[in-house]
Amino acid sequence: MQTIYKDVLIIGAGLAGERAAAEAAGAGLSAVCLSIVPARRSHSAAAMGGMQAALGNSVMGEGDSTDVHFADTVKGSDWGCDQEVARLFADTAPIEMRRLCDWGVPWNRVVPGKSKYFKGGKQFDKEEKEEKRGLITARNFGGTAKWRTCYVSDGTGHSVLYTMDNRCAQLGVEVHDKSEAIALIQDGKTCYGAIARSLRTGELIAYVAKATMVATGGFGKIYKASTNAVICDGGVHGAVLDTGVVPLGNMEAVQFHPTGIVPTDILVTEGCRGDGGTLLDVNEERFMHIYEPDKAELASRDVVARWMTHHMRLGKGVPSPYGEHLWLDIRHLGADHITGKLREVYEICTSFLGVDPIHQLIPVRPTQHYSMGGVRTNKDGAAYGLKGLFSAGEAACWDMHGFNRLGGNSLAETVVAGGIVGGKIVEFLKDYECEIPTAEITRTAAKQQQRIDDMISGKNGNENVYKVREAMQNALDKGAHVFRTEEGLTECVETLQAVLKRARSIGLQTDGYGASPELSAALKIEGQVKLALCVAYGALQRRESRGSHNREDYPARNDRDWLTRTLAYWKNPDDDLPTLEYEDATPSFEMPPGDRGYGKMQIITADSKEES
Amino acid sequence: MGRQLKFKIFRFNPQNPESVPRMEVFSLDETDSMTLFIALNRIREEQDGSLQFEFCCRAGICGSCAMVINGRPGLACHTKTKDLPDEITLTPLPVFELVGDLSVDTGSWFREMYNKVESWVHTDKVFDPNAIEDPMDNAIAEEIYELDRCVECGSCVAACGTARLRDDFMGATALNRLGRFVIDPRDKRTDEQYFEVIGSDEGIFGCMGLLACEDVCPKNLPLMNQLSYLRRKMGVVALKQIFKK
Ligand SMILES: Cc1cc2nc3c(=O)[nH]c(=O)nc-3n(C[C@H](O)[C@H](O)[C@H](O)COP(=O)(O)OP(=O)(O)OC[C@H]3O[C@@H](n4cnc5c(N)ncnc54)[C@H](O)[C@@H]3O)c2cc1C
Ligand code: SF4
Numbered sequence A: 001m002q003t004i005y006k007d008v009l010i011i012g013a014g015l016a017g018e019r020a021a022a023e024a025a026g027a028g029l030s031a032v033c034l035s036i037v038p039a040r041r042s043h044s045a046a047a048m049g050g051m052q053a054a055l056g057n058s059v060m061g062e063g064d065s066t067d068v069h070f071a072d073t074v075k076g077s078d079w080g081c082d083q084e085v086a087r088l089f090a091d092t093a094p095i096e097m098r099r100l101c102d103w104g105v106p107w108n109r110v111v112p113g114k115s116k117y118f119k120g121g122k123q124f125d126k127e128e129k130e131e132k133r134g135l136i137t138a139r140n141f142g143g144t145a146k147w148r149t150c151y152v153s154d155g156t157g158h159s160v161l162y163t164m165d166n167r168c169a170q171l172g173v174e175v176h177d178k179s180e181a182i183a184l185i186q187d188g189k190t191c192y193g194a195i196a197r198s199l200r201t202g203e204l205i206a207y208v209a210k211a212t213m214v215a216t217g218g219f220g221k222i223y224k225a226s227t228n229a230v231i232c233d234g235g236v237h238g239a240v241l242d243t244g245v246v247p248l249g250n251m252e253a254v255q256f257h258p259t260g261i262v263p264t265d266i267l268v269t270e271g272c273r274g275d276g277g278t279l280l281d282v283n284e285e286r287f288m289h290i291y292e293p294d295k296a297e298l299a300s301r302d303v304v305a306r307w308m309t310h311h312m313r314l315g316k317g318v319p320s321p322y323g324e325h326l327w328l329d330i331r332h333l334g335a336d337h338i339t340g341k342l343r344e345v346y347e348i349c350t351s352f353l354g355v356d357p358i359h360q361l362i363p364v365r366p367t368q369h370y371s372m373g374g375v376r377t378n379k380d381g382a383a384y385g386l387k388g389l390f391s392a393g394e395a396a397c398w399d400m401h402g403f404n405r406l407g408g409n410s411l412a413e414t415v416v417a418g419g420i421v422g423g424k425i426v427e428f429l430k431d432y433e434c435e436i437p438t439a440e441i442t443r444t445a446a447k448q449q450q451r452i453d454d455m456i457s458g459k460n461g462n463e464n465v466y467k468v469r470e471a472m473q474n475a476l477d478k479g480a481h482v483f484r485t486e487e488g489l490t491e492c493v494e495t496l497q498a499v500l501k502r503a504r505s506i507g508l509q510t511d512g513y514g515a516s517p518e519l520s521a522a523l524k525i526e527g528q529v530k531l532a533l534c535v536a537y538g539a540l541q542r543r544e545s546r547g548s549h550n551r552e553d554y555p556a557r558n559d560r561d562w563l564t565r566t567l568a569y570w571k572n573p574d575d576d577l578p579t580l581e582y583e584d585a586t587p588s589f590e591m592p593p594g595d596r597g598y599g600k601m602q603i604i605t606a607d608s609k610e611e612s
Numbered sequence B: 001m002g003r004q005l006k007f008k009i010f011r012f013n014p015q016n017p018e019s020v021p022r023m024e025v026f027s028l029d030e031t032d033s034m035t036l037f038i039a040l041n042r043i044r045e046e047q048d049g050s051l052q053f054e055f056c057c058r059a060g061i062c063g064s065c066a067m068v069i070n071g072r073p074g075l076a077c078h079t080k081t082k083d084l085p086d087e088i089t090l091t092p093l094p095v096f097e098l099v100g101d102l103s104v105d106t107g108s109w110f111r112e113m114y115n116k117v118e119s120w121v122h123t124d125k126v127f128d129p130n131a132i133e134d135p136m137d138n139a140i141a142e143e144i145y146e147l148d149r150c151v152e153c154g155s156c157v158a159a160c161g162t163a164r165l166r167d168d169f170m171g172a173t174a175l176n177r178l179g180r181f182v183i184d185p186r187d188k189r190t191d192e193q194y195f196e197v198i199g200s201d202e203g204i205f206g207c208m209g210l211l212a213c214e215d216v217c218p219k220n221l222p223l224m225n226q227l228s229y230l231r232r233k234m235g236v237v238a239l240k241q242i243f244k245k
């Protein structure tokens, strides 16, 4: 087996991973990033909207500051976030945007003078200032007090990721693509790297490093319908859970976006509704105004997703070969507006659905979109439980998002956290020595090879991995979606426990040679089902509603009992449930829990009395 | 609805000593709004779990899924079966190294490309975290973005007559990439330095002007314009160098 030695191993070459790699390489350390796909195809490239930073250059951002950004972020999180981390993030974001500017990102810039903008389908005027000419400008996003989202046309993630990968190439960071990490090398105290499987040849390769970072993005693909890329499958989260000592934080905090298209679950932007688009049911009638007389379609993401699901449950969904959905209607906005300001939506509808949104309705439904939970770290990005293991980006629960992340905050988080955690890794390695754990490397590699051999020979059974995966996805889509109840979650957990048994008896249907996709899927399925159980069981235990976690049977936010973060451990590999522990949501309060100012909800305050 | 589709798919797994290159046929019933992403995944999950292909974003954004679809390179996730005849032939992109079936290694090819054109901003400015950003005209930023939109899918390379004849030809995507830095005021390279990179038959003077690249580009990049702009610019540098001698 080939063994590769580096100072720093970064699993993931998206924005978070490459930003950290640039920091390490800039300090003279040797760094390698592993990635399933070439770095530039990482899912960060798919983010179109932009990234939040309180630069305040646009006239619509006047009066903005890192304090206002901090407050928006904490409210957005429904007070579930770590406020020290949110503060660190808000303060660093402007610097990172400017750094990206030096590295080559073609940010859109302030153009002085009068221009028009839309709000709620109506036109308004604004006038940009001469003295801000040519500085980084911003657009409007949900849940923010100011226009704060820096952007590059409709391809922010793409442009920023290409710039970051250019920077990494310049610094000599190696990116080994088509390399899939399948297990961590660790002894219960220290992490020494990972075992990866080559997606060119199928060989196992050991990557040995003094510091290892998990930057593998979200794990949306444990749900059936997700806006995430197909590689956002939580493979490495499974490997982290498998250590038994590193917890995953707040796995029940999953964001659903109201307008994923059906089929293929591609996201169409919130701008459609922002500009006056409406949602229709099977009778082609509007319904949001029945539930939310004030805001109707323009209520917040979690609220709209909630009512859409409710309406479909009443039998008002539109049946289709791809399951039920509702309609998004933007026809009345007119051809000019649709092919102009909503060009990207027009292109997605025409190329993927064969639907012309100028004349036809767009099939949509609430779709899994973002994983607030992940590898729990401290504010330096060091994972709980294992020395030498770090995490950043969507993969981590650092935790600035709590129970709901704001649009534009996650892309910004990747570069802010990547930079900070990369710097902390450099510090950590300054006087850190560890022995090369030859025995652990051999043991871990042999164990993985054995799993592969058993799956090929069918020693443990002959369950079909694709069927097992579908059973897991269906269970989550059904039981741990927008609405959650004791009954639904209990059933979901029981179903997943049965699925876990099947996931332990996978046998390949094909030969498993080389980069076999069936083997790739098989190697991670047990870990994925365990993640699914962390989501469902965490949601079952959390008897309150907070942010994206809506318990119909516990509709109030309960700051008295649940101002906490869930930590899910898988202590023994043969367990069929995670072990849950809890910690305070934040070590200190810069902003005490209060009303978010949107999405009306009951609140049980911290000082209220226990009911008898 | 109701069509029975016949997929003829190139199969070969170089890692399996018994595998030989061949075409295999799969049948599927067509469903509403079916794309090649849906079709290929159904074939893998229902008929042959070993079928290799590349998808990532499945939204036409990441450039992973280019293949030759009924003779023409394009993004598979972006292709609706309803626009294709009953019989659909799929083969991997030529020029790139085959991984297996429809999957090719674009990562290595593009990494070599951006090392060759040194695809980054060349400057000796040191970042100052306390300073505000250097202003830039928004129109220039937008121009740079237009060229930055390439998703490195490889379609233009696969369709290019020159690239298929000589494997050292950089291809339209590389020239487009360099062009992105030529117009970026932050990059301090001179025309002479750019000429070093592309002023040869491997670069700008190898193009035979067949236009296939622009024709297949899923992002509709202005590749021909870009090529002739660089050719003119580099022609001037070439003349200067001849007279200097
Ligand atoms: C459609 C869509 C639109 C979005 N738009 C916005 C937006 O406008 N603004 C915003 O702020 N956020 C947005 N987001 C969220 C944001 O894009 C992501 O949270 C962010 O890009 C994640 O970056 P990352 O670096 O953490 O991970 P990613 O970019 O997902 O990178 C993960 C990396 O890990 C690698 N990897 C995964 N598994 C393995 C393995 N087993 N072995 C080796 N490597 C592995 C992958 O190959 C990849 O390189 C959007 C998300 C989606 C789905
Ligand atoms: S220029 Fe167009 S065809 Fe060529 S790699 Fe880029 S996106 Fe693909």
Ligand code: FES
Pocket (backbone or CB within 6 Å): B054, B055, B056, B057, B058, B059, B060, B061, B062, B063, B064, B065, B066, B075, B076, B077, B078
């Ligand atoms: S899968 Fe990303 S472009 Fe097709």
